[in-house]
Amino acid sequence: MQASVSNMKILIILPNWLGDAIMATPAIELLALKYPNAQFTFVGSYVSIEALKHHPLCERAIVDETKKAPSRFMATYRLAKELGTFHLAVSFRNQIYSTLLLRFTNTVICCARASWHSRLLLSHTPKIRTNQHLVEQYTQIAMANVDNFTQEIPPLKLYIKAKSFEKPTLGINAGATYGSAKRWYPERFGEVAAYFSKQYDIIIFGGPNEIEMAQEIEDNLKALHVNNYTNLAGKTNIEELCANIGGCSLFITNDSGPMHVAAAYKVPTVAIFGPTKYKETSQWKNEKSIIVRHELECSPCMKRECPLKHHDCMKGITASEVIEAVKKLEI
Template sequence: MQVSEYNMKILIILPNWLGDAVMATPAIELLASHYQNVRFTFVGSYVSTEALKYHPLCERAIVDDTKKAPSRLVATYKLAKELGRFDMAVSFRNQIHSSLLLRFTGTVVCCARASWHSRLLLSHTPKIRTNQHLVEQYTQIAMINIHNFNEEVPPLRLYIEPKKFDKPTLGINAGATYGSAKRWYPERFAQVAAFYKDRYDIIIFGGPNEVEMAKEIEDNLTALHVKNFKNLAGKTNIQELCANIGGCSLFITNDSGPMHVAAAYQVPTVAIFGPTKYKETSQWKNKKSIIVRHELDCSPCMKRECPLKHHDCMKGITASEVIEAVKKLEI
């Protein structure tokens, strides 16, 4: 079934994680370009809706709290009836309650990745190869209703205005919400930052659960006689986090949500990868991005903690390697 090209109301179920939500933005931009007079309703986690609600075509952004309800099934049904029917609905989450939410709205054209529940409940359920970048996977879900779609997928896009700093600024992001296996070491982040202290002011980023790690970087910088830094870990909301990252001149980070935020603003970035699949979650179309990683027999294991207890995929990466990677960016 072909949907109308006029006055399109599209429901988007966003991924839960910040980075995944940012990686869904090219698909959203393609939907906006293919249908006239589009109005989006975004439903998702607090972090994903906070990051994307500034889109100029966003009519509503709703946090999905149904999992907190005594009966998630009943809460999902009530949310669907509150949302009402759409011309089209797209879920970037591969989860049964997301499929149910789309079905309960009464929307005819519903697109989601193929699974037993999506095939049972929804109209368009493409089988998506997982050995390709997540941006491409999301795009194939969203554009399944476009016949012979073969356009170039655009870069990531956020509509939060980047902050303007008085001096060139280096952002350090040592956190990674997924788990400890993805995290390089605070003292090594500090060594890299100290090396560039004369060229950049330094900002330490981190979420509410990463305050202790950020404090460790702060203590190491102090021990290295670095004074021109600011620790924002746990002190910013999502809008402020994106704005501050967007204003950086250089970003050094683990594989994380803030890494993808930096890509959306085309901030020159060195990304440190350990146990994750860099071909699927690396920065998408950032013109100045370098990955630092070591090829090991045990990687990528995709584990939250190192199952072999040695963490060699991260432990083997030195501060000097990251410094040399920065030099290759030719900033």
């Protein structure tokens, strides 16, 4: 199908997780550069849609709820027919129903990571090395139908306006939705926040399932006689979360979705990594970013909970290490 430049309709299936969706934004920006008058339709999870629907070229943003249907196959077919046909379709999800969704739209040029189902049903299915940054992997998917692609990959990009705070603000994010193994300890976050409380007002971030953890940090701050903090855990939607993180002067976080939000706004960040592959999911092109991690024989295990029950990859990281890392940022 030959597309006119004026109405290049592009379907994009977003990753499910907030951080992964944000790591797909450089690939989306490259598509926007290649097709300046593109009309994007985003399909994804609630969190990925809420974060990315503000893109100026986004014409439609649809939360994929086919998983809830009695027959996901039929629900996927119906969603595809509702969407219609596109000039180009890209899936950042390596999942059979995403492949089927692309196929059912009758779009000719469909790009997705190589798998048994994508190779069978779609036109462009590059085999992509997984030992490179996820941003690079997503870019190779999006550019699969572009010959000899050599363009530099841009930074992460969110179109939600950052909040403006009156005083320098330190954001603390102790959560990590993936699992407990990725989480450093609330009392140590509290210790670090208390250390910098004379220089910064403090915001404690967290999702609806992290309220208890955030309360622990708050209790630690109170015990250390710190009172210039705000606890926003469970109190923000995705747009508010991004806006608040974007306004921070400094961010201290686990490997998590909010970590990538901070990277999109170039917020100076110290990121604490334990069981995850830091070379694949670290902050992308954030110049003022430092990773604190310990090299262990058992890491990265990529498990949700420590399979050896000792959690040494996180337990060994002290508050003083994180404080020293902040000092090295030269903010």
